[in-house]
Structures are given as structure tokens and as C-alpha cells.
Amino acid sequence: MSTEPLRIAVLASHGGSNMQAIMDRIADGQLNARIVLVISNNSKSGAIERVRQAGLPWQHLSSRTHADPAALDEAICQALESVHAELVVLAGYMKKIGPQTLEAFKGRILNIHPALLPRHGGPGMYGIHPHESVLAESDAESGATVHVIDGNYDQGKIVAQRRVPVMPGDTPQTLQQRVLAIEHGIYADVIGEIVAGKLTLPLVD
Ligand code: GRF
Numbered sequence: 001m002s003t004e005p006l007r008i009a010v011l012a013s014h015g016g017s018n019m020q021a022i023m024d025r026i027a028d029g030q031l032n033a034r035i036v037l038v039i040s041n042n043s044k045s046g047a048i049e050r051v052r053q054a055g056l057p058w059q060h061l062s063s064r065t066h067a068d069p070a071a072l073d074e075a076i077c078q079a080l081e082s083v084h085a086e087l088v089v090l091a092g093y094m095k096k097i098g099p100q101t102l103e104a105f106k107g108r109i110l111n112i113h114p115a116l117l118p119r120h121g122g123p124g125m126y127g128i129h130p131h132e133s134v135l136a137e138s139d140a141e142s143g144a145t146v147h148v149i150d151g152n153y154d155q156g157k158i159v160a161q162r163r164v165p166v167m168p169g170d171t172p173q174t175l176q177q178r179v180l181a182i183e184h185g186i187y188a189d190v191i192g193e194i195v196a197g198k199l200t201l202p203l204v205d
Contacts, residue, residue: 005034006195009085011076011093012040016047018091018112021184022191023054031188032195036083039076041095057083062095073098080105086201087194090149091187094126102151107202109149112187114179116161117145121154131172131179141165142175144183146190148203157205162186 010019019038025031038051041062051058059079066072077100080088090097090111097109113121115130120142125133134142143163150156162182166175193199 005032007036007084007086008033008089009037009080009083010035010089010091012038012047012091013042013094014045014047014092016045016050017180018183018187019047020050022188025188031192033191036085037079039079069098073100077101077104097149107148107204111147111149112183113145113154114183116143117147117154117158123153128172128176131175134166134175135170135172139166142179144179144186146186157203159203160186160190
């Protein structure tokens with residue numbers, strides 16, 4: 001096990017509560033890791049507000065800064081390489097990762113999905129939609145999945161899952177809150193397993 005903190009880069013688009021949970025675990029001294037860069041496609045996001053308050057380095061990279069998708073992919077890849085990121089954590093990141101970044105960080109990019117993949121994943125299954133889908137299908141349980149990003153929406157190798165019951169009277173919103181609460185634990189736990197050497201990077205089959 002290395003004593004150097006694991007170098008993590010985070011990509012986030014929205015509220016950033018998953019990123020905050022990781023930041024808190026680091027600040028508590030429970031996770032030997034360091035967030036070396038946060039990239040957002042949305043400079044006005046809650047995630048960037050949290051990052052500003054914490055004084056972490058961040059960059060706004062999006063179709064506004066780079067209209068050409070290949071140029072954006074290259075910029076993201078270079079930014080991640082320039083900080084020597086060992087692990088890339090997608091935390092509510094709403095954009096697809098480009099092929100250059102995927103290749104350069106193969107097996108080192110994790111995502112969290114608010115459902116038990118392979119159920120309720122794929123294109124369109126973001127925000128409230130997976131929770132609507134769970135209720136529409138009358139599933140008895142839902143949960144969170146941490147998985148490797150491989151270029152197809154929500155299809156990479158599953159690293160960890162945690163379950164919650166669906167309760168009578170649940171709305172998509174109540175279910176979303178219950179799932180989000182366990183997301184905050186499971187993501188930091190997976191990173192902890194990487195730090196502890198129980199999971200080895202790159203995470204390949
Ligand atoms: C989470 O439910 C995550 O699973 C999904 O988007 C949401 C992001 O929440 N990909 P936050 O921005 O971390 O608060």
C-alpha cells in the first residue's frame with residue numbers, strides 16, 4: 001500500500017454532493033487521497049461552488065470552451081494528465097467521456113449510477129428518470145452502482161452495488177433521496193478499497 005495520497009480528479013456537472021462526500025472523507029483523515037483537479041462543464045454548478053469554498057483547483061471545460069468534441073476530449077485528457085491523476089471520478093457528470101480520455105485512462109474512470117445496473121441504465125436514465133423507471137416497473141428494491149466507464153452508457157464493469165428497499169408510497173423524489181444517501185457512502189468506500197490495495201488500478205476484466 002502506497003503512503004502517497006491517491007491522486008483523484010473529479011468531473012461533476014450539478015450539485016456535487018457525491019464529490020462533497022469524498023472531500024469530507026478525505027478531510028476526516030479516513031481516506032488517503034487528494035483531489036488534484038475538478039473539471040466541470042458547468043462553471044455555475046453547485047459542484048464548482050463547493051470546490052471554490054474548499055479552495056481546490058478546478059477548470060471549466062465544455063462545448064463553450066471547446067466547440068469541437070475532439071478538441072474538448074483532448075483538453076480534458078491533457079488536464080487530467082497534467083495533474084497526474086491516478087483515478088478519475090465522475091460524480092453527476094452529464095457528458096460522455098471522449099475516446100482519447102477513455103484510452104489514456106482505461107480502467108481508471110469510475111462512475112456512480114443511482115440504480116442497480118444493468119437495470120434502469122443507458123441513454124436517458126439520468127436525474128429523476130431511473131427512479132421513475134424503478135417505480136414504473138414495481139421493483140422491490142433499488143440502489144447505487146459504482147462502475148468503470150468504458151464508452152457505453154452505464155455498461156462498464158460493475159465494481160460495487162448497494163441496495164435500498166422501495167417503500168410503499170415512494171415517489172421518484174423520495175426514492176432518489178434514499179438512493180443518494182447511500183451513494184455518498186459507497187463511492188468513498190470504493191475509493192477506500194483502491195487506496196487500501198483491495199482493488200487494483202487499472203480496473204480491468
Ligand atoms: C447522483 O444521483 C448520481 O448517481 C448521478 O447524478 C447524481 C448527482 O448528484 N449520476 P450530485 O451532483 O453528486 O449531488
